[in-house]
Amino acid sequence: MNQFEGMRRAFVCASWMMGGVLATTCGVSFAEVQPQHAQIARADESAPAGMQLDRAVIVMRHGVRAATDTRKMNASSAQPWPAFEVPDGELTPHGYRAIVALGRWEREYFVHQGLLDPGTCASAHDVFVWSSPASRTQATARAWLDGVLPRCGVEAGHAAENQDTLFHADETDADSADPHEAEQAQAAMLAAMGSPQAASRRYAADVAAMARVVGAPHACVEEKGASHCGLYAAPWGVKVVGNAAKLTGPVAVGAAMSETIRMQYADGWPLERxxxxxxxxxxxxxxxMGLRSAKYAYTNHVPLIARRGGAPLLERVTRALNDDDRGETGEGDARLQVLVGHDTNIAQLRTLLNFDWKLGEYRENDAVPGGTLLFERFVRERDGAVFVRVSYLAQSLDQMRAITVLKGRNGPLKAVLRDADGRTLIPLDAFDAQVKTALKP
Known part of the structure; x- marks a missing residue:
């Protein structure tokens, strides 16, 4: 049973045109509410009337990167995948520039909200940046700083690879994990599928679409036939490997193919490539992108998986919003804290917060390159009451591809979380209670 079982959810969306791109805001609550439009956020919007933004926490995914496992994709395709200009998994130069553009928009936003000083480096002591140990997240952190605090001397920190319990909590202690946890994860993933056969039927069109694009190894096709090669080489399922549960079948490599194609487009490649x-x-x-959606539906969007992997990061965010930072990573009293990780982190926090979104033409709950969960703490001036607003914002694919200057209504797409009462400004104690419930086994 997941932590939200028995609670009805309301899915609320509002759409508008932003620089020629369709944008949508959505919120999911913990009880049924009457549909109403979520707040539309712009770079030049002011804080809610009578409120002052006094702290913000950003959790963002790294920017556009190279493919993560070209060898694996080559083994399931008719021809080799073209190489990026950087090694597998690294942030591309184009991806770096796209993050700088996003950082410039965020600087404008926070200056307008009064959280950052208009002077370029005047707020350097108020900004703290921490990334996962992966080189692409470190590079993304530097790019973000180049957009927000260029040449101000602020550096991003990170833990050692084998000590990162914030962004890779479910991997750091894998060797000492209870072997039964993998079996529990396998059962939860299979339950999310319904059955391997149901998943196969549900995503049959997506597998066929990708198979038409990538083909299958010629030698295998000649020996076994196309229906047993490439993406069709193994059936859908979940298997335990060591102390982890892994998806099998078309999604195992097809999700990486989906994301690699998106990265090619966002990286500005010529269409013929x-x-x-x-x-x-x-x-x-x-x-x-269907097979990538499938991967997350059956992994990090499963509450059990999300809780195991995302609990430390969500707890870290909550402590920051409550002025209880404990100085674990040197953040001190920074008013703006930025945590740069991976799509898995975004997906896990999305699940724990029960926050659904649909941005422009992206698929539902897509954690896109550079996509950002923004937690803002507002103080009501008349009585000091504290509220939290949670948003997800991201550049459109064409904004990344063109490295569009983000400004005004041509800013990034944005969605805002609503609570059970339809509020986008959630009392801090209510938000803390929601998090506590989400993290309860």
Whole structure:
């Protein structure tokens, strides 16, 4: 039973045009509420009337990167995948520049809200940045600082790779984990599927679409036939490997193919090089993202998986919002704290917060490159009451591809969380209670 079982959810969305791009705000609550429009946020918007923004915490995914496992994708395709200009898994130069553009927008936003000083480096002591140990997240942290505090001498920190309990909590102690946890995770993932056969039927069209793009190894096709090769080489399922539960079947490599095609497009590649020439627009890219959606539906969007991996990060955010930082990573009393991680971190926090979104043409609950969970703490001036607003914001694919200057209504897409009473400004004690419930086994 997950922590929200028995509670009805209300899904609320509002759409508008932003710089020629369709943007949508959505909120999911813990009880049924009447549909109402979520707040539309812009770079030049003011704090809610009578409120002062006095602290913010950002949890963001790294920017556009190279493929993470080209060898594995090559083994399931008819032809080799073209290489990025950087090694597998690294942030690309184009991805760096796109994060700088996002950082510049965020600087404008926080200056307008009064959280940062208009002077370029005047707020350097108020900003703290910490990343996962991965080189792409470290590079993303530097790019973000280049956008927000250029040449101000602020540096981002990170833990050693084998000591990162914040962004990789479910991996750091894998060797000492209870072997039964893997079996519990396997059962939870299978329950999310319904059954491997149900997953196979649900995503049959997505597998077929990707198979048309990538083909299958010729030698295998000649020996076994196309229906037993490439993405069709193994059936859907979940298996225990060591102390972890892993997806098997088309999704195991197909999700990486989906994300690699998105990275190619966002990285500004010529269309004839993207997806072996099968893409003509961002809509074509989104059409090939089904297997990545499947991967997250059956892993980090499963409450048990999200709780095990995301609890330390959500607790860290909550402590910051409560002025209880404990100085674990040197953050002190920084008013703006930035934690740079991975799509897994965004997906796990999304699940724990029960926060659903639909941004523009992206698929539901997509954790896109550079996508950001923004936690803002507001103080009501008349009585000192404290409130939290949680948003998810991201550049559109075409904004990343063109490295668009983000300004005004041509800013990033944004969605805002609503609580059970339909509020986007949630009392801090109510937010803390929500987190406590989410983290309870």
């Amino acid at each position: 993207i997806a072996f020439g099968h893409v003509r627009s961002s809509a074509d890219v989104i059409g090939l």
